[in-house]
Amino acid sequence: MTRWIATQRSEPVATKSWPPRRHGPLQWQPANVGWSDHAFDEHHHGRDRARVSDPGPAGYGDRMAAIYDRYVDPTVGATTQSAVDFLARLVGSGRALELGVGTGRIALPLAERGVQVHGVDASAAMLDRLRSKPGGERISVTVGDFADVPVEGQFDLVYVVFNTLFALLEQTDQVRCFANVASHLAQNGAFVVEAFVPDPTLYDRGQRVSAVRVEADRVQLDASRIDPVTQRVTSQHILIGADGIMLLPVELRYAWPSELDLMARLAGLQLRERYAGWLREPFTATSPNHVSVYAPASA
Numbered sequence: 310m311t312r313w314i315a316t317q318r319s320e321p322v323a324t325k326s327w328p329p330r331r332h333g334p335l336q337w338q339p340a341n342v343g344w345s346d347h348a349f350d351e352h353h354h355g356r357d358r359a360r361v362s363d364p365g366p367a368g369y370g371d372r373m374a375a376i377y378d379r380y381v382d383p384t385v386g387a388t389t390q391s392a393v394d395f396l397a398r399l400v401g402s403g404r405a406l407e408l409g410v411g412t413g414r415i416a417l418p419l420a421e422r423g424v425q426v427h428g429v430d431a432s433a434a435m436l437d438r439l440r441s442k443p444g445g446e447r448i449s450v451t452v453g454d455f456a457d458v459p460v461e462g463q464f465d466l467v468y469v470v471f472n473t474l475f476a477l478l479e480q481t482d483q484v485r486c487f488a489n490v491a492s493h494l495a496q497n498g499a500f501v502v503e504a505f506v507p508d509p510t511l512y513d514r515g516q517r518v519s520a521v522r523v524e525a526d527r528v529q530l531d532a533s534r535i536d537p538v539t540q541r542v543t544s545q546h547i548l549i550g551a552d553g554i555m556l557l558p559v560e561l562r563y564a565w566p567s568e569l570d571l572m573a574r575l576a577g578l579q580l581r582e583r584y585a586g587w588l589r590e591p592f593t594a595t596s597p598n599h600v601s602v603y604a605p606a607s608a
């Protein structure tokens with residue numbers, strides 16, 4: 310099977326990014342877009358097509374569920390492991406909650422370590438994938454909008470990785486998410502956010518088209534537009550091959566680390582640690598990504 314993955318750099322730079330970036334192995338959008346022949350066939354020939362929903366919280370997951378695990382660069386395994394190590398150390402013997410748990414890339418190996426993990430996701434199709442995997446039965450899940458944090462009880466660790474916080478397309482929803490997370494955090498709990506650092510200079514007059522992969526029989530183009538007022542990036546990953554064209558649309562609302570810190574403060578949380586990646590690399594002015602750890606301000 311031909312794999313066509315846009316990984317540009319591997320560990321130890323445990324970063325990901327979206328919108329289009331210069332580097333990062335674990336990019337949700339668009340730089341670790343890729344497709345295998347099989348993924349293309351499944352998507353293009355309609356399997357799971359009936360599940361494609363209208364735009365809304367479940368839209369991305371329902372559209373991607375059938376191919377997500379192949380679409381995300383399989384070489385991110387090492388990065389995933391670092392993330393799991395980081396999170397396992399934080400949660401200890403406590404309870405963890407993942408927002409936008411998807412097919413369990415992080416939740417499954419974390420649960421394997423003996424951590425009690427609960428996941429929230431808007432997409433029943435993504436959760437079906439999670440449950441069908443070995444160990445999937447260990448993860449309890451809630452179908453819902455993670456901005457609401459629609460779960461009961463307190464957690465020692467809440468985390469949202471892979472730029473997934475930016476799937477909340479309004480600032481009010483992101484603020485609400487922080488507030489709801491805070492209300493579910495144990496006194497000594499931690500909220501971990503992994504996201505890219507926005508870089509509007511990547512765009513020329515509000516748009517960018519990049520040839521992510523060019524091979525003899527296939528091309529991957531990413532077309533994006535940025536709206537600096539709403540802080541939204543609207544993208545299409547365009548996969549052109551002998552079988553036809555596959556379009557993977559994604560929309561995100563980006564936020565700078567400083568804006569996230571303010572959302573945290575509004576929620577009664579404060580920044581405790583910030584790294585450039587899961588290996589605790591120093592966060593600097595040129596870091597393309599961050600892993601931020603928030604804790605109750607009163608702790």
Ligand SMILES: C[S@@+](CC[C@H](N)C(=O)[O-])C[C@H]1O[C@@H](n2cnc3c(N)ncnc32)[C@H](O)[C@@H]1O
Binds near residue numbers: 411
């Ligand atoms: C890029 S995937 C990340 C999945 C997993 N966390 C990982 O790292 O592989 C984003 C996930 O967030 C879910 N999602 C997006 N917006 C959501 C929302 N508002 N509420 C709940 N889930 C959402 C999608 O269905 C998808 O499963």
